[in-house]
Amino acid sequence: MKKIIITSIIILASLVAIGFVLTSNKKENQEKIDTVAATNAAVAVKVAQIKTEEVSFDFETNGTFEPIQQLTFSAEKSGKITNVLVKEGDYVRAGQVLAIMRGDAIGVSAENANAVYQNAVVDYNRFENAYKTGGVTKQQLDQAKVNMLNAKANLSQANINVGDTRIKAPFSGFINKKFIEVGSIITSMPATELFEIVNTAKLKLNVTVNENQVTQLKVGTPIKVKSSVFPDKTFNGKITFIAAMADASLNFPVEIEINNNASNDLKAGMYGTAEFTSNQQKQNIMIAPRAAFVGSVSSNQVFVNENGTAVLKNVTSGRIVGDRVEIISGLKDGDVVVTTGQINLADGAKIEVIK
Numbered sequence: 001m002k003k004i005i006i007t008s009i010i011i012l013a014s015l016v017a018i019g020f021v022l023t024s025n026k027k028e029n030q031e032k033i034d035t036v037a038a039t040n041a042a043v044a045v046k047v048a049q050i051k052t053e054e055v056s057f058d059f060e061t062n063g064t065f066e067p068i069q070q071l072t073f074s075a076e077k078s079g080k081i082t083n084v085l086v087k088e089g090d091y092v093r094a095g096q097v098l099a100i101m102r103g104d105a106i107g108v109s110a111e112n113a114n115a116v117y118q119n120a121v122v123d124y125n126r127f128e129n130a131y132k133t134g135g136v137t138k139q140q141l142d143q144a145k146v147n148m149l150n151a152k153a154n155l156s157q158a159n160i161n162v163g164d165t166r167i168k169a170p171f172s173g174f175i176n177k178k179f180i181e182v183g184s185i186i187t188s189m190p191a192t193e194l195f196e197i198v199n200t201a202k203l204k205l206n207v208t209v210n211e212n213q214v215t216q217l218k219v220g221t222p223i224k225v226k227s228s229v230f231p232d233k234t235f236n237g238k239i240t241f242i243a244a245m246a247d248a249s250l251n252f253p254v255e256i257e258i259n260n261n262a263s264n265d266l267k268a269g270m271y272g273t274a275e276f277t278s279n280q281q282k283q284n285i286m287i288a289p290r291a292a293f294v295g296s297v298s299s300n301q302v303f304v305n306e307n308g309t310a311v312l313k314n315v316t317s318g319r320i321v322g323d324r325v326e327i328i329s330g331l332k333d334g335d336v337v338v339t340t341g342q343i344n345l346a347d348g349a350k351i352e353v354i355k
Contacts, residue, residue: 045341057278074191173199208251
C-alpha cells in the first residue's frame with residue numbers, strides 16, 4: 001500500500017513539474033513573438049511624390065500585327081493530286097493555279113455533257129422548224145427546249161468540275177503552309193486542308209485605349225505606327241474600327257489598318273506601337289502614379305505617407321496619361337503617396353519606405 005502511495009506522489013510531482021516547464025516555455029515563446037511583431041509592425045512600401053508638371057496628352061499603345069487576309073482553304077472535290085506548283089514562302093496572285101488534281105473521269109464526263117448539249121440544240125432547232133410547218137405540237141417543242149436547257153446546265157456543272165481540278169489561289173498573298181504533296185488523296189467530306197495563304201500587303205494592329213483616350217479618336221484618322229524590329233522606320237495606318245462597348249478591363253478595342261512597304265518588311269505576329277496625337281495642348285496639371293490608387297483608378301483612393309503612417313485619402317481623378325493620372329482634388333504638391341504594398345495596408349498603419 002505504501003508503495004502505491006509513494007508511486008502516486010512521484011507521478012503527481014512529475015506532472016506538476018512538466019506543467020510548470022511547459023507554462024514557462026509558452027510564456028517565453030509569446031514574449032519572443034511579441035518582440036518580433038513589435039519589430040516588424042511597419043509595412044514595407046514604396047512611395048512617390050505628387051507634383052505639378054507639363055504633360056502632353058499624346059499617347060502610345062501596343063499590339064501585335066495581324067494579316068489583313070488569312071485563309072486555310074480546303075478541297076471542294078475529291079481526287080488525287082498530280083502536280084503541286086508552289087512551295088511554302090512563294091508569293092501568289094489571286095486566281096493563280098497552285099495544284100492540279102487528276103481529272104480523267106471528270107474530263108470524260110465534261111465531253112459527254114457537251115455532246116448531249118450539242119444534240120439537244122440540234123433537236124430543238126429541228127423541232128422549232130417543224131413546229132412552224134405544223135409537224136410537231138407546241139408541247140413537243142417545249143419539251144425539246146427543256147431538254148436543251150437541262151443539257152446546258154449539266155454542261156456548265158461539268159465545266160465547273162473540270163475547273164475544280166485546278167486548285168487556284170482565292171486572293172493574292174504568301175503561301176504560309178502547304179498541306180499536300182504529289183500523290184495526296186484529297187476529299188471534300190471531310191474536307192482536306194490544302195494551303196494556308198496570308199496577305200501582308202496590308203496588316204491590322206489591334207490595340208485598346210481607355211475611356212478618356214477613345215473620345216479623341218475617329219474612324220479614318222491617320223495613325224503613325226512603328227515596329228520594335230524596325231525602330232528607325234515609320235509605317236502609315238488609319239483607324240478602321242472603334243468598339244462601341246468596352247471590354248472586361250473597361251478598355252475599348254481599336255483596329256488600325258497599316259500599309260506595308262514595298263519590301264513587305266512587316267510580318268504578321270510582330271510587335272507594333274501605334275502613336276496617337278491628341279487634340280489637346282500640353283498643360284500643367286497635378287500628376288500621380290497610376291499605381292498609387294487602391295485597387296484601380298476608379299476607386300479614387302490613395303494612401304499618403306504622413307510621418308511614417310499610411311493615411312487613406314479620397315481624391316478626384318481626371319485624365320489618364322499613360323501610367324499616370326491627373327489629380328483634380330484631394331492631394332497637393334509635395335504629398336508622398338504609396339505606390340506598392342497597399343494590399344497590406346489599412347488606414348493608420350505604420351509604414352517603412354524602401355527604395
